[in-house]
Amino acid sequence: MTLTEQLLARGAGRAEAHAGEIVEVNVDRAMIHDNNAGLVIDHFHHIVQPSVWDPDKVVFFIDHHSPSTSVKAVKHHDSMRKFAREWGVKRFYDCGCGISHTVMLEEGIAAKGLIVVGTDSHTTGEGALGAFATGIGATEMASVLVTGKLWFRVPETVKVVVNGTLGFGVDARDVMNVILSKFGPDGANYCAVEFHGPVCRSFTLEERAMCCVLAMEMGAKNALFADEDTPDEGYKAVVTVDASAIGPNIAVPPLPTNARPVEEVAPQNIAVQQAAIVSCSGALLKDLEIASRILKGRKVHEGVRLLVSPASREIWNKALHLGYIASLHDAGAVICAPTCGACGGHDMGILAPGETCISCSPRNMSGRMGAGGTVYLGSSASVAAAAVAGKIVDPREYLKGRE
Amino acid sequence: MKGTAWKFGSNLATDEILPFQYMVLTDPAELGKHVLENVRPGFAAQPKPGDVIIAGDNMGYGSSREHAPLALKGAGVGAVIARSFARIFYRNCINLGIPVIVCTQASDECAEGDSLSVDLERGVIADETTGKQYSFEPFPEFIQKYISKGGLIELLNEQRKKH
Numbered sequence: 156m157t158l159t160e161q162l163l164a165r166g167a168g169r170a171e172a173h174a175g176e177i178v179e180v181n182v183d184r185a186m187i188h189d190n191n192a193g194l195v196i197d198h199f200h201h202i203v204q205p206s207v208w209d210p211d212k213v214v215f216f217i218d219h220h221s222p223s224t225s226v227k228a229v230k231h232h233d234s235m236r237k238f239a240r241e242w243g244v245k246r247f248y249d250c251g252c253g254i255s256h257t258v259m260l261e262e263g264i265a266a267k268g269l270i271v272v273g274t275d276s277h278t279t280g281e282g283a284l285g286a287f288a289t290g291i292g293a294t295e296m297a298s299v300l301v302t303g304k305l306w307f308r309v310p311e312t313v314k315v316v317v318n319g320t321l322g323f324g325v326d327a328r329d330v331m332n333v334i335l336s337k338f339g340p341d342g343a344n345y346c347a348v349e350f351h352g353p354v355c356r357s358f359t360l361e362e363r364a365m366c367c368v369l370a371m372e373m374g375a376k377n378a379l380f381a382d383e384d385t386p387d388e389g390y391k392a393v394v395t396v397d398a399s400a401i402g403p404n405i406a407v408p409p410l411p412t413n414a415r416p417v418e419e420v421a422p423q424n425i426a427v428q429q430a431a432i433v434s435c436s437g438a439l440l441k442d443l444e445i446a447s448r449i450l451k452g453r454k455v456h457e458g459v460r461l462l463v464s465p466a467s468r469e470i471w472n473k474a475l476h477l478g479y480i481a482s483l484h485d486a487g488a489v490i491c492a493p494t495c496g497a498c499g500g501h502d503m504g505i506l507a508p509g510e511t512c513i514s515c516s517p518r519n520m521s522g523r524m525g526a527g528g529t530v531y532l533g534s535s536a537s538v539a540a541a542a543v544a545g546k547i548v549d550p551r552e553y554l555k556g557r558e
Numbered sequence: 559m560k561g562t563a564w565k566f567g568s569n570l571a572t573d574e575i576l577p578f579q580y581m582v583l584t585d586p587a588e589l590g591k592h593v594l595e596n597v598r599p600g601f602a603a604q605p606k607p608g609d610v611i612i613a614g615d616n617m618g619y620g621s622s623r624e625h626a627p628l629a630l631k632g633a634g635v636g637a638v639i640a641r642s643f644a645r646i647f648y649r650n651c652i653n654l655g656i657p658v659i660v661c662t663q664a665s666d667e668c669a670e671g672d673s674l675s676v677d678l679e680r681g682v683i684a685d686e687t688t689g690k691q692y693s694f695e696p697f698p699e700f701i702q703k704y705i706s707k708g709g710l711i712e713l714l715n716e717q718r719k720k721h
Contacts (some may be wrong), residue, residue, distance in 0.1 A: 177700075193584045194624055201711050203718040220582075227582035276622040276646055292624040292650035294710050301714070340569050341616040345645050374616070376645060410569065499621070500578045520571040520620060523578075526596045 157312040157389055158379045159347035162287035166270040174311045174391075182299050184212055184264060186273035186281075188255050190219035190501065191293050193231040195274060196238055198297030207242040208303035214246040214264060215239055216255040221494040223250070224502040253467025253493035256280035256435040260364055261469055272299060277517060280368035280435055282378045283360060288367075289377045310376045311391035312347040313338075317354035319399030323558070324551035326445070326534035327362035328437070328515065330354065330396065331369050332404050332414035337394055340412050344374030346391060351381045354398045361439040368436045369517055372411040403550050405513075406532035409521045417537065417549045425531065429512040430455075430542035431462045431524075432535055433491075434498040437515025438466040440473055442535035447479035449539040449553045455487035456545030462504050464491040488542075500524045513541045559657075559678070561609035561636050563685075565670040566597070568614030572626035572647060575618070581625050589625055590632025601633075608636035610674050612665055615640070618647020627651045637676055639683065641665045652701055655709035659683070664692040678705065 156164065156171060164172035166180030187195050192215070199205050207213060215235055223229035232250075239247045248258055255273060259265040259281050267285030271278065274296050281288035291305070299305055315334055321327075348370045350363075358366065363380050370378035387393045403417040432438050432446050443465060455461045463483050465471040471493055474480050484490055489503075497504025498516035500523060506512055508527025515538050519530035533541075536550035543553060580592045594601045611630065617640035618626065627650045630638070637657040651658040657678055664683045668674065672687040681696035697705060707713045 190581050191623065193582070194628070197584050198711055201715075203715045225582060231582065274622060276620060278622075290622040290646050292622055292646060292653055294624060294653040295649065298710055298714055340619055341642060341644065344616065344642065372620075374644060499573070501581075518571075518573070518620060520569075520573050522596045523571075523573050526577065 157347065158349055158381060159287060159312055159377060160309055162268065162270070163307060163309050165268065166287065172309045174309050176309045177306055178309055179304050179306045180270050182212065182272055182303055182305055183269035184214060184271040185296060185299050186214045186216065186255050186259060186271065186278065187296055188216040188218050188275055189221070189228070189231055189235060191274035192235045194293035195296045195300070196234055198294050199300055202297060202301050205301050207244070207300050210243040210245065212303070213244045213300065214248070214259070215244055216248045216252070216258070217250050218248070218254050219495045219499065219501045221250040221492060251468060251492050253470070254435045254495055256364065256368060257439065257466040257470070260284055260360065261467055272296070272305060276371050277368045277435055279371045279375055279378045280364050282367045283363040283380065285379060287377050290371070310345055310347045312349055313343050314349050314351055314387065314390040314393045316352040316393065316395045317350070317398050318352050318395065319354060319397045321354065321398050322402065324403055324536060324554045325401060326536055327358055328365060328534040329401055329404050330398050331366050332406050332532070333401050334396060335369060335373050335412040336414040337396070338373035338412065340372065340410055341374045343370065345376055346374070348375045348378040349381050350378070351384065355380060359441065361441050365436045365439065369411070372517055403534060403537055405537060405547060406519060408519045408529050408531065411518055411532055421548050425511060425547045426545060427459060427513045427541050427547065428510045429460045429462065429504065429506060430538045431497045431504055431512055431514035431516060432538055433462060433464040433496055433504070433514060434516035435466055436517045437535055438464055438470070440470045442515060443470065443474045443479045443483070445535045446539040447482035448557050449536060449550070450486035450488070450543065451482040453486055453543050455542045459542055459545055461488040461542040462491060462497050463488045464496045465493050467493050497524060513538050513547060559608055559636055560673070560675045562606065563610050563612050563668050563670060563672045563674050564605065566611060566613045569616045569619045570613050571620040572618055572623050573620055575626035576623060576629040581623060583625070586628050586632030588632070589629035590634070593629040593633045605634040607634040609634060610676065611635050611638045612668050613638065613640040614665060615642050616644050617642070618644045620644070622646045624650045624654070627654050627656055631656055639664050652704050653710040655705055655707070655712070657705055659694050661692050661694040
């Protein structure tokens, strides 16, 4: 069995589970955030005699409109807080705690072996410690809240093997951008993704979280890192990537799977009005470290707004004590609260029509950060370098002497 | 089920179906007023109840927001036909009782404005404008129940009332 088949078999209380079978699993963690909680709570109240099956397995996050961004948003927050009090949900991560996917890993809530569902497509990120983790809709979540169960079709698994070594100025994000582009926006649709090979095994938890989050952008149902090599049998496909051949790259709009080498993008002199070091895939501690290394003693280019929104309170705190926040602030960055924020245009960082942003967040589809705005995606180094240059550039030029 | 076809392309993202600023809404009719507004301004007011969206590959790509299919439902859309669907969008539609039909030929050949009739049990799309018929794999029985009852909550409630 693949890793995902093993996890779903365990979740279903069976000895085995195989791709194509429909299994009903017991949910171990049900994560609900404020962008979808309104619908979930509405649906919950439409269920006959509703009651929460196990409040200890429910996790609430206020991370999309955090702190509240409108009267309507704060009313949803209010109903979440009341719901949590009424049903005894103690895991309640209020404004400022950070992004669900990041915090669920930091706190070990999405531990190895668990079945994790969340009302967010990037719940695939919670697979980084070895859970089966996937995104679901509001109706299903309401049903999970009452029954504690959910059906899944056991997915086929694609195996991604990354060999070689990362060159100077090349980030795990650059590798993941290339993987996404090999598959395309639906190349792993309905599939589990397993990351293998020496490069993936060397990835830190933060880098693994970024890869698992972004696996969603090629359609993955869930994503996992393998501890050991496996034979190639039993997979739907095996895709091998040579990291040594990868340089910094940029996913050009309107798809996150459109990676182009920076050597091809930089000569186009693409000016940016906003640079965003934000999100569960791009504002982890290592991203703030890289950005501060590039920005220390430099200034954000005139006409550019650099947004920095550390992914969690813990990351914010560490970045403060390590001096990253001071370097970024002194360079002219706007330091924001830990929130999903600019990534989905939910609160700060909305683009005007005709504006261009470079971001290390997961998505660049049309209108993602504001109708008529354009989004390019790259590593935190690419974003920080663009903030200094005022346009998309090769980040290696800005990392020289700052290794 | 009968309705007029409205055609869209591939990789239509849920961000495009229902833009972020309306995610604070929960009422289907209110959501429906903003459906696809940046992709095709003015579209929201046009569908008649039972009309059909025809999309290309990977329909409903991206965000898990159930607001997107709910907005389509609120605008009167009765079914979605595509070459393929993104998985969360597909499940969300079924859970809301919206038929989602995978049919490459109909996606390619049916034109905007064609009158379509869809027979979910037999798995047939009839394009009454061109006279062509297209077949698709009907839903397995356990999924068909979601569609015929109007969604997951209705099905769940029927089971809970029995006990």
